[in-house]
Amino acid sequence: MKSKKFVWVLALVFALSLVVAGCGGGKNGDKESPKQGETPKQQAQEVKFPTKPITIVTGSSPGAPIDVMARLLAKLGEKTLGVPISVLNKVGGSGTIALSYNQTQPADGYTVNTEATGITSILQMAGSPYTYKDFEYVIRVQMDPFALYVAKDSPYKTLDDFLKAAKSKKIRVGGYGKGSPHNIITYDLGKKAGVEFEWVPFNSGNDAIMNVMGGHLDAAMSNISAYASKKGEVRVLAVSSDERVNFAPEVPTFKELGYPELTRYHWRGLIVKKGTPKEIIQKLHDGFKKAMEDPEWKKYMESSGMLDGYLPPDKFKEAVYAQADNDLKVLKEMGLLK
Amino acid sequence: MKKGTLVINVLFIVASVFLFIETFKFPYFKGPVGPAGMPRLLIFILVALNLISIWQNRSLKDDKPVKIESPWRIIAGTALILLYLALFNSLGYFVVTPLFLIAMMFLMQVRRPVMVISVAVIFTLVVYFFFYKELMLPLPLGLLG
Amino acid sequence: MELLQNLLQGLEITFTWQGILAVAAGVFIGILFGLTPGLDATSGVALMLPFTYPMPATIALLFLGGLYCAASYAGSITAICLGVPGTPAAAATALDGYPLMKKGRAGEALFVSLYSSVIGGLISTVFLVLLMGPLVKMALSFGPAEYFSLALFGLTVIASLVGRQFIKGFIVAVLGLLISTVGMDAYTSYPRFTFGIPELFEGISFVPAMVGLFAVSEALVNLEKLGAGRVVSAVANRIPGWKEIKKLHGIILINSFIGSFLGALPGVGAATACWVSYNQAQRMSKHPEKFGTGILEGVAAPESSNNATVSTALAPLLALGVPGSATAAVLLGALIMHGLQPGPELFKKAPDVVYALLASLFVANIIMGILGYFGIRLWTSFLKLPIGVLTALIFGFAFLGAFGVRYTLIDVIIMLAFGFLGYILRKFEFPLPPLVLALVLGFMVEDNFRRALMISNNGALIFVTKPLSLVFLILAILSLFAPYIQTQWAIRKARREGKTVEEALEEVSRMFSD
Numbered sequence: 001m002k003s004k005k006f007v008w009v010l011a012l013v014f015a016l017s018l019v020v021a022g023c024g025g026g027k028n029g030d031k032e033s034p035k036q037g038e039t040p041k042q043q044a045q046e047v048k049f050p051t052k053p054i055t056i057v058t059g060s061s062p063g064a065p066i067d068v069m070a071r072l073l074a075k076l077g078e079k080t081l082g083v084p085i086s087v088l089n090k091v092g093g094s095g096t097i098a099l100s101y102n103q104t105q106p107a108d109g110y111t112v113n114t115e116a117t118g119i120t121s122i123l124q125m126a127g128s129p130y131t132y133k134d135f136e137y138v139i140r141v142q143m144d145p146f147a148l149y150v151a152k153d154s155p156y157k158t159l160d161d162f163l164k165a166a167k168s169k170k171i172r173v174g175g176y177g178k179g180s181p182h183n184i185i186t187y188d189l190g191k192k193a194g195v196e197f198e199w200v201p202f203n204s205g206n207d208a209i210m211n212v213m214g215g216h217l218d219a220a221m222s223n224i225s226a227y228a229s230k231k232g233e234v235r236v237l238a239v240s241s242d243e244r245v246n247f248a249p250e251v252p253t254f255k256e257l258g259y260p261e262l263t264r265y266h267w268r269g270l271i272v273k274k275g276t277p278k279e280i281i282q283k284l285h286d287g288f289k290k291a292m293e294d295p296e297w298k299k300y301m302e303s304s305g306m307l308d309g310y311l312p313p314d315k316f317k318e319a320v321y322a323q324a325d326n327d328l329k330v331l332k333e334m335g336l337l338k
Numbered sequence: 339m340k341k342g343t344l345v346i347n348v349l350f351i352v353a354s355v356f357l358f359i360e361t362f363k364f365p366y367f368k369g370p371v372g373p374a375g376m377p378r379l380l381i382f383i384l385v386a387l388n389l390i391s392i393w394q395n396r397s398l399k400d401d402k403p404v405k406i407e408s409p410w411r412i413i414a415g416t417a418l419i420l421l422y423l424a425l426f427n428s429l430g431y432f433v434v435t436p437l438f439l440i441a442m443m444f445l446m447q448v449r450r451p452v453m454v455i456s457v458a459v460i461f462t463l464v465v466y467f468f469f470y471k472e473l474m475l476p477l478p479l480g481l482l483g
Numbered sequence: 484m485e486l487l488q489n490l491l492q493g494l495e496i497t498f499t500w501q502g503i504l505a506v507a508a509g510v511f512i513g514i515l516f517g518l519t520p521g522l523d524a525t526s527g528v529a530l531m532l533p534f535t536y537p538m539p540a541t542i543a544l545l546f547l548g549g550l551y552c553a554a555s556y557a558g559s560i561t562a563i564c565l566g567v568p569g570t571p572a573a574a575a576t577a578l579d580g581y582p583l584m585k586k587g588r589a590g591e592a593l594f595v596s597l598y599s600s601v602i603g604g605l606i607s608t609v610f611l612v613l614l615m616g617p618l619v620k621m622a623l624s625f626g627p628a629e630y631f632s633l634a635l636f637g638l639t640v641i642a643s644l645v646g647r648q649f650i651k652g653f654i655v656a657v658l659g660l661l662i663s664t665v666g667m668d669a670y671t672s673y674p675r676f677t678f679g680i681p682e683l684f685e686g687i688s689f690v691p692a693m694v695g696l697f698a699v700s701e702a703l704v705n706l707e708k709l710g711a712g713r714v715v716s717a718v719a720n721r722i723p724g725w726k727e728i729k730k731l732h733g734i735i736l737i738n739s740f741i742g743s744f745l746g747a748l749p750g751v752g753a754a755t756a757c758w759v760s761y762n763q764a765q766r767m768s769k770h771p772e773k774f775g776t777g778i779l780e781g782v783a784a785p786e787s788s789n790n791a792t793v794s795t796a797l798a799p800l801l802a803l804g805v806p807g808s809a810t811a812a813v814l815l816g817a818l819i820m821h822g823l824q825p826g827p828e829l830f831k832k833a834p835d836v837v838y839a840l841l842a843s844l845f846v847a848n849i850i851m852g853i854l855g856y857f858g859i860r861l862w863t864s865f866l867k868l869p870i871g872v873l874t875a876l877i878f879g880f881a882f883l884g885a886f887g888v889r890y891t892l893i894d895v896i897i898m899l900a901f902g903f904l905g906y907i908l909r910k911f912e913f914p915l916p917p918l919v920l921a922l923v924l925g926f927m928v929e930d931n932f933r934r935a936l937m938i939s940n941n942g943a944l945i946f947v948t949k950p951l952s953l954v955f956l957i958l959a960i961l962s963l964f965a966p967y968i969q970t971q972w973a974i975r976k977a978r979r980e981g982k983t984v985e986e987a988l989e990e991v992s993r994m995f996s997d
Contacts, residue, residue, distance in 0.1 A: 469887075477886065
């Protein structure tokens with residue numbers, strides 16, 4: 001019975017590796033123990049960050065606007081932070097999946113999430129495991145105004161046409177996620193105009209715009225940046241920025257069309273897990289702030305129709321908490337929250 | 339009556355009942371089909387198919403009952419896999435992987451030490467230099483870290 | 484004429500030494516990614532993206548384009564040699580490729596797979612260059628209803644995969660659909676069947692599940708039986724003659740068209756196309772009963788189709804900035820990173836880049852053919868390794884590939900769970916392909932069904948009032964009952980030939996035996 005002999009060999013291998021594993025655990029413990037005796041302040045001075053690769057986690061599929069931002073920040077941030085930065089796509093569930101992933105990682109600053117306006121809208125919905133309070137805010141990076149898309153041969157030439165039509169028939173507007181910022185601004189538009197839209201969630205704004213172009217859907221609420229690659233193929237009725245956007249001067253703003261309350265921006269920024277040390281957050285902020293001064297970054301911002309949205313950690317956090325109060329109210333009105 | 343198939347059918351039905359109860363936790367949705375709609379439909383079909391299977395099974399002969407030819411090797415292999423998982427993070431990928439490969443080849447009765455060791459070492463080195471160093475695949479370093 | 488001129492200019496850029504080197508390097512690395520179970524074109528392009536930052540935009544795209552083509556082909560190598568598809572797109576190839584290897588015809592299967600892939604890739608590229616506008620228009624005509632009906636049609640392929648194990652086949656298919664509902668629900672953000680495990684919120688990742696079902700269960704079977712019944716013939720690397728190849732041209736052509744068409748649809752990828760094509764080839768065949776036993780048609784159909792999705796997936800990407808596949812989505816990131824905004828304006832602003840990319844796809848397919856041809860002997864020589872070494876390597880690659888999907892151990896665990904599930908199902912003679920197919924299409928079915936009902940003015944009628952959707956529903960019904968119809972035909976034919984009813988029935992039952 002040769003085979004029996006090898007069971008014993010195997011058992012030996014198991015036992016050996018267990019012993020080695022035990023030693024490994026001990027070693028790690030030794031490394032950490034002297035630090036426990038030090039005061040927090042001493043420890044703070046010693047923070048060497050970053051010493052290993054950083055991962056930027058994004059909830060969008062590769063190629064989506066926020067993913068492109070993450071990839072460019074990763075590329076430029078590698079120079080300013082001095083470590084490799086990779087981008088990880090965690091797609092789905094209205095963005096909560098990327099945040100769930102963040103929460104499974106240690107609060108050491110090596111897992112940075114890209115986040116956007118949606119953090120205060122979707123995450124407070126019933127059943128969501130994490131809220132905006134479970135994160136720290138590193139830097140707000142850019143703003144991308146909302147835009148209302150219809151097909152290029154659509155009977156709705158202006159926002160006015162569109163809203164008039166909505167009074168007499170059911171109009172379906174699609175966009176990213178349920179209870180998302182796009183969902184909220186669409187709801188607000190309907191409320192201000194005295195109509196009710198039916199919201200159809202899609203996996204991405206691009207999907208919704210494709211459905212509009214194909215005549216399957218009346219309109220899509222997405223961001224103006226998506227227009228850059230579809231100019232001439234689709235019509236934008238209005239954009240939510242304060243002034244008209246440089247690369248699409250033909251598109252009027254909601255404000256000039258009589259809806260100043262809809263002047264709001266979809267913002268994008270970087271966040272980390274709550275409990276990440278302040279020093280590390282500051283270092284991340286400094287690194288990415290510097291990256292945003294790179295000429296390549298400026299060029300990208302210009303060509304993609306993004307607006308600079310820089311805010312430092314404390315101001316960023318303040319803005320998010322203020323927005324959260326407002327969104328909570330709207331979500332309750334929409335019946336998404338109790 | 340094929341006993342093995344019957345066991346599997348019953349397991350499917352038990353799991354279906356469990357999952358069906360789980361669907362009652364799903365939230366209400368104002369729309370044509372809610373989050374529980376599709377799962378419930380599928381569970382019904384699954385139960386129905388398994389009942390049909392059990393019914394058909396009555397008249398079948400258990401001519402070649404399912405048996406594992408060398409159970410100890412499957413058990414040893416399973417243990418090896420579980421051990422690999424358990425030590426993956428603490429020992430690190432580049433320590434457990436060659437050990438696992440060597441043990442697995444031994445288990446599969448490859449009796450050429452030079453081949454066994456070179457296969458394990460070359461595989462690990464290729465992963466280290468190409469995937470870890472070049473492509474920055476974040477494999478856990480464990481002991482080596 | 485202008486198009487030709489532009490293309491020639493593109494070829495000029497490709498035919499510099501940097502250009503050729505970039506494409507060849509992409510093809511070479513792509514083959515390695517495709518070979519490895521768990522790593523595919525998407526993870527390959529994504530992992531390689533940072534490498535291309537310092538390169539000029541054109542060179543970077545040539546490299547990534549070559550990688551995309553080759554990775555989509557190379558999944559078939561392990562599918563044929565080990566019965567373990569290297570990429571989801573090669574899952575259908577294993578059905579006939581692996582039995583061919585067992586018969587000692589690995590070389591033939593590998594050559595046919597390479598040949599079909601190259602032809603599929605070239606035809607798809609011609610489609611992309613000549614018909615980009617119409618392809619995009621077609622993609623736009625697909626709304627939720629159309630996608631649902633298409634997915635339903637895809638699911639009917641199960642009917643041809645279950646063979647004699649009719650009920651068992653449908654049980655595993657429904658199980659697959661049920662598994663695909665695990666995770667966050669897009670319409671309410673509620674995490675279904677996740678039992679508080681956050682890693683499951685995004686659902687069961689498809690790649691580890693497939694690697695588990697095929698690779699790990701195969702390795703476990705090897706472990707149990709020490710690879711008994713494995714025959715590696717001395718002529719394993721024989722390459723088929725031109726006469727045999729010529730017979731396959733019809734199948735390759737049809738399925739290159741099918742693949743090119745499906746590739747342009749965002750939301751349908753090579754992993755779906757390969758099954759649709761396998762089904763088509765079996766349905767149109769004069770000897771459907773031979774599929775699954777190891778025939779070259781069963782390799783040619785999925786392989787021509789899955790590589791044909793590659794080029795056309797770039798059509799909506801270049802025209803509208805909407806990627807036609809997961810891999811194309813990563814390529815979109817590459818374009819924007821290099822300061823190129825896809826869309827109608829790209830053709831005016833940077834025609835050199837666009838046409839170099841288009842021209843390079845022709846070159847990439849040809850280089851893939853050459854490198855792949857020299858590879859065949861190498862792959863078949865690996866088969867001479869002891870089964871124990873191969874099994875250990877299958878485990879090694881499967882662990883690496885599963886970890887590489889999301890860089891987390893949970894995917895390795897999911898892979899192993901599916902491996903043991905697959906092993907048990909195999910033991911009790913449940914067929915596995917229906918489960919894999921259901922996992923590919925499950926999400927598409929539910930998501931689009933619900934969305935279609937939301938945008939419908941007349942409820943479920945939307946599926947029959949939209950012409951394209953209706954076409955796919957009719958195809959689905961035909962496909963579902965095709966085995967029955969084929970049986971009736973066989974009985975009639977047998978009767979005409981003067982056989983008794985018993986003989987005829989015997990022939991039919993042989994048709995459905997494995």
